[in-house]
Amino acid sequence: MNGAAQPLIFHPGTPVRVDRLPCVPVAGFRETVIRDVEQGARLAALFGLETATGEIELVAILAHPERGVLAALTTRPGAAYPALTPDCPQAQGFEREVAEQWGVLPQGHPWLKPLRFHPPFGKRPSVWPRTQAEPARPGMINFFQMTGEEIHEVAVGPVHAGIIEPGHFRFQCHGEQVFHLEISLGYQHRGVERSLIGAPGKRTIHFMETLCGDTTIGHAMAYAQALEALGAGAVPSRAQALRAIALELERLANHVGDLGALAGDVGFLPTASFCGRIRGDFLNLTALLCGNRFGRGLIRPGGVAFDLDEASADELRRRLEQAGRDIRSAVDLLWGSPSVMARFEQTGTLAPEDCRALGLVGPVARACGLERDVRYEFPFGVYCFEQIPVSTWTSGDVFARAYVRWLEIQRSLDFIYAQLAALPKGPISGAVGALMPEALVVSLTEGWRGEIVHVALTDAQGRFRRYKVVDPSFHNWMGLALAMRRQPISDFPLCNKSFNLSYCGHDL
Amino acid sequence: MNLISCLHMAVALILAPLMLGVINRTKARVAGRNGAPLLQLYFDLGKLLRKGAVYSRTTTWVFRAGPLIGLAAVLGALLVTPFGKSGAVLAFDGDLVLFAYWLGLMRFVTVLAALDTGSSFEGMGASREVFFSALAEPAFLLGLVGLARATDAISLSTILPSISAATWLAAGPALALIATAWLVILLAENARIPVDDPNTHLELTMIHEVMVLDHCGPDLGLILYGAALKLWVMGALLVSLLTPVRYGVVWQDALVFLGGMLILAVGIGLIESAMARLRLARVPQLLMGASALAVLALMLIMK
Numbered sequence: 001m002n003g004a005a006q007p008l009i010f011h012p013g014t015p016v017r018v019d020r021l022p023c024v025p026v027a028g029f030r031e032t033v034i035r036d037v038e039q040g041a042r043l044a045a046l047f048g049l050e051t052a053t054g055e056i057e058l059v060a061i062l063a064h065p066e067r068g069v070l071a072a073l074t075t076r077p078g079a080a081y082p083a084l085t086p087d088c089p090q091a092q093g094f095e096r097e098v099a100e101q102w103g104v105l106p107q108g109h110p111w112l113k114p115l116r117f118h119p120p121f122g123k124r125p126s127v128w129p130r131t132q133a134e135p136a137r138p139g140m141i142n143f144f145q146m147t148g149e150e151i152h153e154v155a156v157g158p159v160h161a162g163i164i165e166p167g168h169f170r171f172q173c174h175g176e177q178v179f180h181l182e183i184s185l186g187y188q189h190r191g192v193e194r195s196l197i198g199a200p201g202k203r204t205i206h207f208m209e210t211l212c213g214d215t216t217i218g219h220a221m222a223y224a225q226a227l228e229a230l231g232a233g234a235v236p237s238r239a240q241a242l243r244a245i246a247l248e249l250e251r252l253a254n255h256v257g258d259l260g261a262l263a264g265d266v267g268f269l270p271t272a273s274f275c276g277r278i279r280g281d282f283l284n285l286t287a288l289l290c291g292n293r294f295g296r297g298l299i300r301p302g303g304v305a306f307d308l309d310e311a312s313a314d315e316l317r318r319r320l321e322q323a324g325r326d327i328r329s330a331v332d333l334l335w336g337s338p339s340v341m342a343r344f345e346q347t348g349t350l351a352p353e354d355c356r357a358l359g360l361v362g363p364v365a366r367a368c369g370l371e372r373d374v375r376y377e378f379p380f381g382v383y384c385f386e387q388i389p390v391s392t393w394t395s396g397d398v399f400a401r402a403y404v405r406w407l408e409i410q411r412s413l414d415f416i417y418a419q420l421a422a423l424p425k426g427p428i429s430g431a432v433g434a435l436m437p438e439a440l441v442v443s444l445t446e447g448w449r450g451e452i453v454h455v456a457l458t459d460a461q462g463r464f465r466r467y468k469v470v471d472p473s474f475h476n477w478m479g480l481a482l483a484m485r486r487q488p489i490s491d492f493p494l495c496n497k498s499f500n501l502s503y504c505g506h507d508l
Numbered sequence: 509m510n511l512i513s514c515l516h517m518a519v520a521l522i523l524a525p526l527m528l529g530v531i532n533r534t535k536a537r538v539a540g541r542n543g544a545p546l547l548q549l550y551f552d553l554g555k556l557l558r559k560g561a562v563y564s565r566t567t568t569w570v571f572r573a574g575p576l577i578g579l580a581a582v583l584g585a586l587l588v589t590p591f592g593k594s595g596a597v598l599a600f601d602g603d604l605v606l607f608a609y610w611l612g613l614m615r616f617v618t619v620l621a622a623l624d625t626g627s628s629f630e631g632m633g634a635s636r637e638v639f640f641s642a643l644a645e646p647a648f649l650l651g652l653v654g655l656a657r658a659t660d661a662i663s664l665s666t667i668l669p670s671i672s673a674a675t676w677l678a679a680g681p682a683l684a685l686i687a688t689a690w691l692v693i694l695l696a697e698n699a700r701i702p703v704d705d706p707n708t709h710l711e712l713t714m715i716h717e718v719m720v721l722d723h724c725g726p727d728l729g730l731i732l733y734g735a736a737l738k739l740w741v742m743g744a745l746l747v748s749l750l751t752p753v754r755y756g757v758v759w760q761d762a763l764v765f766l767g768g769m770l771i772l773a774v775g776i777g778l779i780e781s782a783m784a785r786l787r788l789a790r791v792p793q794l795l796m797g798a799s800a801l802a803v804l805a806l807m808l809i810m811k
Contacts, residue, residue: 152628152631153628154628154629154632154712155628156711156712161709161710161711162709162710176632176788176789263784265708265710265713266784266785267701267702267705267707267708267780267784267785268783268784268785269535269538269539269780269781270538270539270540270781272539273539273540273541274539274540277540337782337783337784339702339783339784339785339786340783340784342784342786342787342790343784343785343786343787347787488787488788488789489632489712490712490713490787490788491713491787491788492712493710493712493713494713
């Protein structure tokens with residue numbers, strides 16, 4: 001038994017020296033990760049990095065919510081190692097990513113297909129042998145196929161009917177019923193992680209704000225926290241409060257937009273139209289904070305770039321109350337319409353055990369009854385002092401995902417009112433010093449889609465030698481594929497909208 | 509055939525797209541929006557007819573013939589559709605069967621054109637369309653049979669104009685059942701909520717729309733115009749059934765009929781605003797329900 005290794009225990013937002021990370025043999029690494037995940041931890045990140053000798057090191061970050069701590073350990077797998085995924089399904093995306101980025105083969109991975117279709121870093125050989133004439137191209141994989149009478153295949157995307165991001169969906173159907181859905185993304189890959197090596201620089205914050213356009217605040221906040229941890233910066237409490245207000249406004253705008261889009265997908269026009277407008281009202285409130293509807297330019301390492309004066313705070317409160325009343329009447333229409341409920345209930349049901357096994361996050365996990373919320377499990381900023389209750393529902397279907405959003409809308413509104421009523425006085429920005437060299441920091445925030453993980457590793461000069469971003473969509477796309485099993489294919493758009501995942505957040 | 513009925517047909521040809529404008533405007537108003545202009549479909553048709561068309565290399569003449577034959581078929585149906593309380597251009601015993609088959613032909617060529625593309629979307633749409641219309645047709649025909657029996661006539665131009673207040677007094681419940689069944693069929697056949705969503709962009713959920721995804725330019729214009737005419741002819745039957753007054757004066761009857769069509773359009777808009785689409789698997793139940801209503805009406809009339 002006890003080949004399991006002892007990982008390094010630390011807290012999010014606290015830098016640790018890289019040389020304290022235990023580097024263990026692969027067997028011990030696997031055993032620890034699998035054991036901890038079985039016991040309720042979550043694989044928050046698993047990524048590769050290149051050591052000075054050119055060897056690849058795998059770093060696993062495990063989140064232990066019950067203790068509020070993180071655990072990290074590393075291993076050097078060489079060219080191949082026995083995959084974690086068969087024993088720990090939530091590693092599936094991470095291991096595919098490592099294989100693609102570093103050419104390290106996870107042997108026995110049941111689903112080893114490229115994620116983003118780029119050549120490996122540093123001219124390493126790819127685990128998918130390709131010729132020069134036939135480079136990796138998005139969507140060019142061996143899709144899972146079924147054979148048999150009356151089985152038909154439906155391909156959707158990468159060009160979609162609506163104005164949305166590109167992604168390819170391959171359905172194996174029997175009549176109207178979906179047996180299997182395979183999702184192949186990578187069309188939006190920009191190479192953000194690679195371009196962050198050697199950062200931070202002037203452009204870095206802009207990369208962060210556009211990692212996933214609708215989660216500007218969430219990602220910028222995670223980045224700012226990472227930098228503040230490494231640079232021993234203290235964020236004034238007024239800035240902390242303004243950040244939290246912005247984060248909740250982002251959540252409000254997106255949740256409202258999602259409820260409207262869900263209504264639109266079932267052809268229920270009143271809520272669809274109203275929510276479209278009210279989403280704009282919430283976006284405008286973010287613009288009131290910083291002049292940009294998506295919150296670009298608000299969050300800066302050390303604090304925030306814009307203060308909220310007395311008059312604007314009153315204006316914010318007044319418009320928030322109005323939007324809050326509007327959204328209540330628009331959303332009440334949804335729950336009060338039997339025809340809408342008939343579409344939402346028991347559509348795209350996800351079992352809690354699948355949700356747990358795949359390590360899903362955010363409203364999707366909470367809709368399965370899992371109390372998974374970074375604001376509660378690993379509180380950051382103002383959330384250390386001001387609790388937002390975790391909103392859960394148990395049915396795991398489209399209705400649950402919609403209803404959790406509605407619960408969160410109400411709680412976010414209450415939270416912002418409370419913050420505005422007791423906005424601390426003082427400066428809005430503090431200094432951030434030189435970054436700690438040879439250090440690792442993990443920064444967590446709860447964006448509107450769920451847990452955002454940023455892991456920064458610095459070199460001897462205090463520059464990033466690796467910056468890993470895990471967007472909540474990275475975990476949750478697999479959940480969508482699973483939720484579609486045995487569903488009518490005509491319900492796919494509705495299910496998809498209830499997850500509303502990001503393509504570019506996944507593709508980075 | 510006479511001049512008045514030809515004039516009536518011309519009015520139908522001109523006003524049919526307006527009905528969709530009224531529906532869309534109603535939906536927009538209920539949702540708190542201004543909405544597109546009432547004449548939007550006319551603008552769209554004008555734009556589409558000026559465009560060129562792109563044809564996939566996998567398609568054959570079937571694909572190109574679809575919209576033409578489809579429009580011709582619905583024009584055929586319009587020929588035998590009475591204009592409220594005045595007779596149609598063509599009227600003869602048994603034209604009600606012809607009416608049903610004109611619409612059947614229209615659907616048939618649309619389905620063929622969809623299958624001709626070889627696209628999985630269009631195939632799915634075609635299969636849904638055929639399945640649902642097989643359930644919708646009996647309800648429609650049974651309703652016609654019931655009315656024929658109630659009025660002792662077998663021509664649409666005789667049946668519908670002769671439905672008067674007296675008919676309603678004599679067979680009110682049966683007529684109400686038929687009207688309800690026809691309303692359901694009208695919504696189903698014309699791709700309206702709760703069966704289909706004419707506004708959606710989501711191919712996987714569509715029924716009618718997905719079958720015409722590959723058509724563009726003038727072909728799409730013909731299809732859209734044909735769809736507007738189809739809504740008009742089916743609406744005309746329903747409105748004629750529901751208006752028991754007949755003045756005998758051409759312009760008065762025409763005004764009552766057009767008023768009825770306006771109310772119907774607003775009504776459809778309100779229905780679409782008030783409810784969500786049905787789950788696709790529930791649509792057959794709705795159509796079976798309509799058939800059941802029509803059977804019940806027939807039994808009430810035959811008793």
